[in-house]
Amino acid sequence: MVDTVIDWFAVQGRDLPWRRPGTSAWAILVSEVMLQQTPVVRVLPRWHDWLEHWPTPADLADAPTAEVLRRWDRLGYPRRALRLQECARAIVREHGGEVPRGLDALRSLPGIGEYTAAAVTAFAHHGRAVVVDTNIRRVLARSVRGRALPDASYSAAERALATRSLPTDRERSVAWNQAVMELGALVCTARSPQCARCPLAKSGCAWFAAGRPAAAEGTRRRQAFEGTDRQMRGKIMAVLRRDGEAAVTDLLALDPADPARVERCTATLVADGLAVHAGERLRLP
DNA sequence: AAGTCGGGGCC
DNA sequence: GGCCCAGACTT
Structure with a gap:
């Protein structure tokens, strides 16, 4: 199953810029943060623009925050x-200006959670890490558990499944993470x-073998967007x-x-540091 | 465990 | 008009 997916990726995987050899760990970290809840096609132009202007952590650290928010454009969040x-x-x-190695050091950085720490470890440092994103959750839910969709909440059992599925060999684990994510x-x-x-x-998917049963009746209800804060x-x-x-x-x-x-909403934006008051006006920080 | 937090494209 | 997208963080 592992080699089947890895071989598929070698042929069908996309040539995304942050996957090219020689991409810096910082550039990969930036891509992972931009990709949080955001489709690849919308990240691509912003990623190129950011890395062109701020190729290293030191460059971004010294940038005016207003320009940082402008160049984020409409990526959301x-x-x-x-x-x-x-x-x-x-x-x-x-860390001396270098993206640190190790899950704990990465997790301690602002905006880096469990997923992103694992992804940077795997894709930037080529280390073995349990990467679990929405794509991998769905592929494992279908292929192993025979379910149409993963559960609404991410459980310890689900993480254990992802851990069991990860090849022990370091290089194969990196390839697996990349390939199964792309398959999803x-x-x-x-x-x-x-x-x-x-x-x-043909042989590796419990959901397909079971005739693709439908998902359980919708329990999760997302917040509507129109008219919200x-x-x-x-x-x-x-x-x-x-x-x-x-x-x-x-x-x-x-x-x-x-x-x-x-x-x-103005008050919450100020509280979040996304805007500041200047007399009777509101402006970027 | 549940809420909050953007924005756009697709069905 | 609802759903989904390489999640993080707070409560």
């Missing part, structure tokens, strides 16, 4: 951009999996990226029917 700059400063301050992204997709193209369908925060940040600053009274026009919502 702009707190990631702030944490990435804090991460760069921590790397300069505590290109073939074993959430909505319409293309089992006809899947190297595991998240959307309003995004609108305010879009204005600040475009103009650098705005009069608070002008921002109220973003939702004339509910000025309290605009004020509430």
